[in-house]
Amino acid sequence: MRVRADILRTYQGVHTWTGIITGLVLFIGFYAGSLTMYKHELAQWAKPVSAPVTKPYTNNYQTLVDQAIVKYPEQMGNGFSLDLLTNQAPLSWYSQGKERGMALDNQLQALHINQQNNLVIQQQSENKLADLIDYLHRTAGFAGEIGHDQSGVYILGIASALYFLALVSGVIILLPTLIKTFFAIRKEKGASRFWLDSHNLVGIASLPFHLIIAFTVVVFAFHDLIYDGLSAFYDDKSFFQRPAPAAHNYHIANLPSIDKQLLAAKNYATGYEPIHIAFNRLNTNSPTATLKMSNSSAVVRGPDTDYLFLHPYTLEVLNSSYPQGDEGVWGNIVGSFFSLHFGTYGGEWGRWGYFIMGLLGAFLFYSGNLLWLDKRFKKDPNKRSTRFMANLTIGVCVGSIIAVVATLLQAKWTNLYIENANYSYLYSYYLVFFVFVAYTFFKGTHHASYWGLIGIAFLSAGMGVSTLVQALLADDFFKYYQSGIVDISAAVFALIFYYCAKKVRYKSASYAVMPA
């Protein structure tokens, strides 16, 4: 397809500048996003749960709840959660902190009934590793809060808007040569051509995924502001209808049985199984029960499950995130936007697919930066701003990966000895990350990328080794078997990074940014 030269030149400019401004933060957002697809497995890997105290599904929840209400009426009246899948203590409430937000020192009271039919209560701190991976994904590691969100969320929102421009402009500048060179990966024409071809192939092949991610991230970051703007165009009708609170307060003594709650939820739509139920404000006039509903054969809207909101006393369904019939066409479309971002529509294969797509996305930004650097170095090998950007690219990209792997490894060992290791995750990530960035500026890209890649390879290999060592030392090594997929994947990545490191080693120093 022919495109006028002046248009091409203009969009080349758009592509270059939007790309170079946003590439690094999006790199972190994408590869950490890949990890979030398996964050629960990673958390389980870092802190394997010990022997089960109860059997899921065979548990008599009602006895547990009744005894807990008698013994802790006030706490139970504020609200409690019941996990229907766990083989740990199923009932819990927060004695410090709350479910939402990002506090690392939350304390839970967890309750179960032991074999002698006695109520057992234990204080627990939450393992926040999975949440911290998610936090890295949503903020790229930018700390600080604005309003009720992390500032990093807004930074990624702005970066994503620019990334949308980069995608459109990238496609426009490819149009003239797209058909001829789409599948051509030209190795013989030198490293830069090879990287350009790979960059283009990955970009075009995963374009729909990238467009979806770009615009959903803008929505996730700015939905409150957009709603505020949109409300100006509506008249006095309430924007979202909320059910009016009842005239009187309810009391937990009258709470219908757990079985009735679960039955009401199951009857709402077939195929959905409740796996978790959270009661809130049970002694007020606006109590709610939030149920996580799992359905492996449907497109779900949350990160893991669909949600159903029940009135815990009348058992009316207040709201749900389920796909609706013809009436609910708008809700369904919105639901599919969520699900397209979270990758919760393709089962286990879809999860792996999103994992790979996320990594390819990270590759897209990394290769984009390298191409920019290569072009600049060819023009003027000694320019200081180019050197700076080269150091920053290697420092941030390699540094953030090595920091995560080091933190995972650290988590696995610290959890053996410390009850709440959440803060250590945070410190070790930022420490390793900034040390590596500094190291890159100090030693230069060639040296840093070689040793960084070697470091990632050995730390990844160390993950499997740690599991093996801990399993041999522990009395029940079966619990280490459940997260075996993490060890296997880490071993594969160890080999890949080792191979990359070897490639980098034999490059001449000036072209170290572009191994091939």
Place this chain on the structure above:
Amino acid sequence: MSSAQRQKIKPTWLGKSLAGCFLGLALAFILVAFFAWYGAGGIDAPDKVQFNMWIIPLLWLTIFSFTYLFSSAKNAWLTLGGLNITLYSLFIILRTWL
């Protein structure tokens, strides 16, 4: 200056970027406002407000992306500004008197 030369697009980054950013956003809002009231389902369709919110950034970013096709920043401001003024006026008229 021949007509071919005059039509060549000038990059004028700042001017076009600002037009795309602000006028593009305003345009996205008013287009969705029309859709909210007069589009499929009308103003009261359940959950449509969520859909409308979602579609605003999509429209905005699409308009933003193609703003660089205007031959100059001035043109971008005039065209997008004109469209905005027309549509906002029309919306106010429709909502006030109809």
